[in-house]
Amino acid sequence: MMATSTFSMDGMLAQLEADTRTRLLEGAQRVALPAGRVVFRAGDACQGLPLVLSGVIRVQMTGASGNSIVLYRIGEQDVCTLSVGCLMAARGYRAEAVVEEAAEVLILPLALFEELMAASPKFRREMMAAYGRRLDDLMLLVEEVAFRRMDDRLEDWLALRGSDTVIDITHQALAEELGTAREVVSRLLKELERQGRVSLGRGRIEVRVPFAR
Amino acid sequence: MMATSTFSMDGMLAQLEADTRTRLLEGAQRVALPAGRVVFRAGDACQGLPLVLSGVIRVQMTGASGNSIVLYRIGEQDVCTLSVGCLMAARGYRAEAVVEEAAEVLILPLALFEELMAASPKFRREMMAAYGRRLDDLMLLVEEVAFRRMDDRLEDWLALRGSDTVIDITHQALAEELGTAREVVSRLLKELERQGRVSLGRGRIEVRVPFAR
């Protein structure tokens, strides 16, 4: 919890004025979250604004049918914009968040958030930028889900992991990435295997021919 | 263009400190937009932050296939959060906006926006709240599109217009509201007509039995 802690030089903390950063680091609570930890669930009240120092947090949503879809991820030196709305409107979350890679997170109390918003142009700028990214992520997602074919989207997803030849993921988890059903993913993958483009194992996809993006 | 102009008492302008409101009204450009006017298209650069005084602006997105979906609407005393991201990142819009009901809009230049963000806690609060609403709208939309059945969604849409017994809309426009194809809407509506729940005319849906929500 020292203001002298190290942090990456290209992230949002490095962008801030020195005194703003100091104030932030001393006023926020620092917590370590192990992989798999559920940060919040749909309906939970919000405790403060999380700022991810390291690791990755996945934000996803579950429909009435029980199906889930991954909305976006919060990476290094990114904030959980969703929390701002929950904090200010004092209502519950609509989505849930799970730690994907063990993370260190700063939790800014509402008062500190408002203090920094008032005091620091750079903090304001970073907050607005974070909101912009989230809005963008979600708009892209809406377009994908509404208009693109599942086989295309699956190939895109595989292409994003292009460098790894072996991907460790279950069909169920992949279905949740794409917001579809496990059976659909199984069938599409099987077809790719028939075409010789991947080999499948239990919880494993081996990419034989890299997917272009 | 007078700071003494009338505005609704429950909207965001009424929430602001008096001097902030004055500064806003005198620093912003006021424009009248007729129904049907395209405010911006995908790829357009952003001129300033629009704040809707009256009327309604629809924000929608068009996929590669040519299909469109309505993302959300900007109503009275709401701001176009999308523009903030475009302004600050100086990149183009990803969606398009069309005036649905003739609107009066204030355009805040970037400098004025930043000035007000620095000076006014209430302006900041309203901006964050607007962002929160948009994020919420989009998350709800993702869930709808990803998981809900089209017949349900159509009935919900009709239920929202519940009080009017006659709705003037083409199947094409309704398909764009829901992000589906015109034929799908035609078939679903025809089925509702067979069930005696609506009567159909050219560009007209007459609700016989109101839809519950």
Next chain:
DNA sequence: ACCCCCTGTGTGACTTTATCACTGATACGC
């Protein structure tokens, strides 16, 4: 080693939605 059991995968049957290709119907201008 063997079996059990949990989790993950494969697949058929069927429904819903999307797409394509048309045809037919309605309103409106000239």
Next chain:
DNA sequence: GCGTATCAGTGATAAAGTCACACAGGGGGT
């Protein structure tokens, strides 16, 4: 009244989602 543009209806087919169930792999316990 006629031509034309827009709107709506519909069959055929493909893609995706749902339901039900069989089977496979792998780790833990005895």
